[in-house]
Amino acid sequence: MAEHNRIAVAGAGNLGLQVIKALVRASYPVTVLTRSLNHKPLDVDESADVKYATVDYASRSSLTTALQGHLGVVSTITSTAIGQQDTLIDAAAAAGVRRFIPAEFGSDMANPKTQVLPVYGFKAAAQAKLLEVAKFHTSFTWTAVRNGVFLDWGLQYKFLLNQQDRSITIFDDGEEPWTTTTLATVGKAVVGVFQHLDETKDRAVYIHDTVLTQKKLLQLAKAVDTASGQEWKVDYANSEEHLKKCMDVLANNPSEEQVGQTMYGLLPLSIYTKGYGGDSSSKSDNALLGIQTMTDAEVRAVVAGNTGKA
The missing domain is CATH 3.40.50.720 (NAD(P)-binding Rossmann-like Domain)
Structure with missing residues (x-):
């Protein structure tokens, strides 16, 4: 060119x-x-x-x-x-x-x-x-x-869930849809x-590759982990309480480390919480940009291929 x-x-x-x-x-x-x-x-x-x-x-x-x-x-x-x-x-x-x-x-x-x-x-x-x-x-x-959130990165770096420890923190009911892309x-x-x-x-x-919920992602992770026979640890968080906790930390002269941790902790709100626009699929420009959404099998393959960095 x-x-x-x-x-x-x-x-x-x-x-x-x-x-x-x-x-x-x-x-x-x-x-x-x-x-x-x-x-x-x-x-x-x-x-x-x-x-x-x-x-x-x-x-x-x-x-x-x-x-x-x-x-x-x-x-x-x-x-x-x-x-x-x-x-x-x-x-x-x-x-x-x-x-x-x-x-x-x-x-x-x-x-x-x-x-x-x-x-x-x-x-x-x-x-x-x-x-x-x-x-x-x-x-x-x-x-x-x-x-939306990076799907493969979010799995590799245990942001979406932790496949190695078999753990996840679900916000609210875990049913809020969100777009995600590799x-x-x-x-x-x-x-x-x-x-x-x-x-x-x-x-x-x-753009997006697929639309997930936290519960659907957990189902996919369990489906590729059937051989282990181990249980998953599922914790729950309330979005409003989580936001208040983060803002309280930032309002009380936090250390640089606390600021970094708290900022990272705010990210899930924009993805999983109702009212924050986590699902932008209704605005999709996929067709214009030549992007096809993934099939369920393709999403499962991404989950299986990104089990997390040690």
Whole structure:
């Protein structure tokens, strides 16, 4: 594909790697922004048109130079560094980048209850920054990708449940539906955005591989664990009480460690709790972006193939 279609990807972790691989498969030239060339992502086709640019994420001039001549920027930087997106957004606009995809991947930030959860403060700020910059740079546009919780990541890192210890915490009755997507499908959606620039201009797109409930996920996990014959430990949490507990911690001069733990603890509310928009399937852009939902057998295979990291 022509050089003027080059896409820069900021961050090459779990999600960033899948975005890079999807862009490469679609024949987009890619630039990986990195703090150090010692941190090149693994498992990328060596024959692909992938360049590496060492940047200082705190320096607008460093980023602007690296982003010259790029069609788009995809930010997949981690939550601990997400506050640096302002500089990246400013640099992208200054470099003439046409499309910016922020590191918003996850819950529905259009939902009023989700918007005000402290854990999403940086994402809300990035959205406001994009709107502000777009006012002054008419060629600069953005797209947010909202995919719900990452299914494979959530299983691997024991966020959705713990298949190794056979345990789960169910919020309320466990029957609230929520959309979920694998990292690879998010990569496909990013490609779809660049293939449909007009249709995805200055808005969020919604994608999902499947819609689950906590109880359905537990059933799937039990179904792939029949050989063990062991019982699952099921705890229950009340969403309102959980929210109050988290907010009380944040209001009482918490340590840095407590802040991190509490922010992580707020994430389930936007997924499992009624009224937080966890199920965004009614807004789906799957058809536009070329994404097919998974069959029950495919979902079960993901559950079976992601039993958790030790």
